[in-house]
Amino acid sequence: MLGELRRAITTGRLRPGAPIRQDALAEELQVSRVPLREALKTLEGEGLVTYQAHKGYCVAVLSLDDLREVYRIRQLLEEEAVRAAVARLTDADLARIEAAQHDVEHAAAAGDVLAMATANRTFHMTLFDCAAMPRLARLIRTLWDTTDAYRSMYYGAAGNRERVVEEHRATLDALRRRAADEAVRTLDVHREHAVTELEPLLDA
Amino acid sequence: MLGELRRAITTGRLRPGAPIRQDALAEELQVSRVPLREALKTLEGEGLVTYQAHKGYCVAVLSLDDLREVYRIRQLLEEEAVRAAVARLTDADLARIEAAQHDVEHAAAAGDVLAMATANRTFHMTLFDCAAMPRLARLIRTLWDTTDAYRSMYYGAAGNRERVVEEHRATLDALRRRAADEAVRTLDVHREHAVTELEPLLDA
DNA sequence: GCTCCGTATTTTGGATCCAATATTGAAAAT
DNA sequence: ATTTTCAATATTGGATCCAAAATACGGAGC
Numbered sequence: 392m393l394g395e396l397r398r399a400i401t402t403g404r405l406r407p408g409a410p411i412r413q414d415a416l417a418e419e420l421q422v423s424r425v426p427l428r429e430a431l432k433t434l435e436g437e438g439l440v441t442y443q444a445h446k447g448y449c450v451a452v453l454s455l456d457d458l459r460e461v462y463r464i465r466q467l468l469e470e471e472a473v474r475a476a477v478a479r480l481t482d483a484d485l486a487r488i489e490a491a492q493h494d495v496e497h498a499a500a501a502g503d504v505l506a507m508a509t510a511n512r513t514f515h516m517t518l519f520d521c522a523a524m525p526r527l528a529r530l531i532r533t534l535w536d537t538t539d540a541y542r543s544m545y546y547g548a549a550g551n552r553e554r555v556v557e558e559h560r561a562t563l564d565a566l567r568r569r570a571a572d573e574a575v576r577t578l579d580v581h582r583e584h585a586v587t588e589l590e591p592l593l594d595a
Numbered sequence: 596m597l598g599e600l601r602r603a604i605t606t607g608r609l610r611p612g613a614p615i616r617q618d619a620l621a622e623e624l625q626v627s628r629v630p631l632r633e634a635l636k637t638l639e640g641e642g643l644v645t646y647q648a649h650k651g652y653c654v655a656v657l658s659l660d661d662l663r664e665v666y667r668i669r670q671l672l673e674e675e676a677v678r679a680a681v682a683r684l685t686d687a688d689l690a691r692i693e694a695a696q697h698d699v700e701h702a703a704a705a706g707d708v709l710a711m712a713t714a715n716r717t718f719h720m721t722l723f724d725c726a727a728m729p730r731l732a733r734l735i736r737t738l739w740d741t742t743d744a745y746r747s748m749y750y751g752a753a754g755n756r757e758r759v760v761e762e763h764r765a766t767l768d769a770l771r772r773r774a775a776d777e778a779v780r781t782l783d784v785h786r787e788h789a790v791t792e793l794e795p796l797l798d799a
Numbered sequence: 800g801c802t803c804c805g806t807a808t809t810t811t812g813g814a815t816c817c818a819a820t821a822t823t824g825a826a827a828a829t
Numbered sequence: 830a831t832t833t834t835c836a837a838t839a840t841t842g843g844a845t846c847c848a849a850a851a852t853a854c855g856g857a858g859c
Contacts, residue, residue, distance in 0.1 A: 413841070423814045425629060428842090429636045436640025438730070445820050447841060460730050467671050526642070526664050530734065617811070627844045632812090649850050651811060 392422055393430040400439050400450055401539035402505070411440065411448040437533045453538065455593055462586045465534050468527060469515075469582075470575050475522035477571040484521045485566060491517055492559050499552040507546045507555075508539070514559060518566070544592050551588060558584070596626055597634040604643050604654055605743035606709070615644065615652040641737045657742065659797055666790045669738050672731060673719075673786075674779050679726035681775040688725045689770060695721055696763050703756040711750045711759075712743070718763060722770070748796050755792060762788070 417427045434440045440448045494510035558581040565573035621631045638644045644652045698714035762785040769777035
């Protein structure tokens with residue numbers, strides 16, 4: 392249920408800024424308002440919705456400043472995660488990341504935006520999870536969630552999909568050689584491209 | 596109500612690892628279980644309590660690995676916050692930080708552990724808030740919360756209180772000269788001392 | 800005496816109901 | 830015509846109640 396609600400927000404079905412009518416949403420999700428309110432509280436903690444006492448919840452809107460701040464924090468945390476991950480990366484780990492990349496390329500070729508978003512996420516999170524720093528991974532995940540509503544727009548453009556594929560290949564190459572600095576650098580440009588593409592989309 | 600519950604955990608009145616009986620706690624807090632459950636959901640998001648479906652909530656316990664991970668992440672995020680804060684630090688900001696330090700010294704001399712903890716927190720958070728990165732400040736705050744249950748033990752020792760005062764003075768000196776690198780360094784040692792003192796306390 | 804199983808009790812999860820607050824709309828006054 | 834006020838409505842916040850799951854307890858079997 393929580394997952395379903397989170398997806399409704401991160402896929403953009405519930406538009407940023409839209410007020411959340413508990414009664415209607417509860418009926419739509421086939422639950423009562425109590426569990427819905429609990430779910431909204433966790434989403435509030437993740438920054439996906441905002442809350443005002445006696446006024447209710449709204450789908451969070453991301454300002455340009457928010458976007459830049461989120462990506463800056465991601466840069467800091469992901470660098471740490473990548474370095475820790477590279478230090479303990481096994482061949483089996485690498486194989487799982489490569490499998491995710493396979494899915495990314497498949498989705499990119501097919502132009503499947505949704506599959507692209509999930510495969511991309513798997514690619515990165517699989518790497519981050521190798522750091523064996525669960526709290527760090529969790530923080531990164533919630534930061535990703537806050538921009539997920541806009542990510543699908545990003546993959547709408549075929550050019551972006553192609554570039555993502557290329558950038559992942561560069562990261563994978565660095566990972567295979569256990570070149571931490573280079574992996575960090577490739578991910579930095581990867582992220583930088585995303586933020587520059589996302590910025591214009593945020594004004595609307 | 597949420598704040599009251601959070602304090603009960605961060606001050607250690609609800610011991611780490613203890614299961615949370617909703618009925619009893621609701622009565623103690625003079626509310627019904629519904630708002631309590633919402634509060635627990637937000638605390639779960641902050642990492643103060645853990646949750647298992649159909650088994651309920653427990654006050655989170657911090658392993659040694661958790662402690663080190665939290666402090667490592669804090670180091671990363673706080674460095675960013677300090678650098679951003681120093682870049683835009685006004686004299687009025689500095690005065691507010693100095694006022695907090697005054698409270699810290701007063702509490703340290705009086706041996707008031709609780710006042711020490713809150714004044715110390717104000718000292719640091721006032722600085723971090725100057726970074727004008729609200730999400731970053733919020734993340735740092737929740738990281739602090741996860742170790743607050745143990746912080747009061749830390750201030751129990753007079754030696755630790757004295758050292759904290761000295762370390763804050765070093766930081767303040769760096770801030771007055773807008774010396775970002777030095778401020779970061781002094782806070783790093785400050786944090787490192789805390790973690791080495793905290794580690795032994797965690798085994799119990 | 801110990802283990803295993805089934806029932807009783809406790810505890811959590813969810814639904815409904817009522818109270819409190821906010822929002823909307825209409826009527827009245829300027 | 831515009832603004833203000835007050836009532837009607839909608840929406841949230843919280844309490845109570847019922848169902849489902851887990852735990853605790855006790856008895857039967859070995």
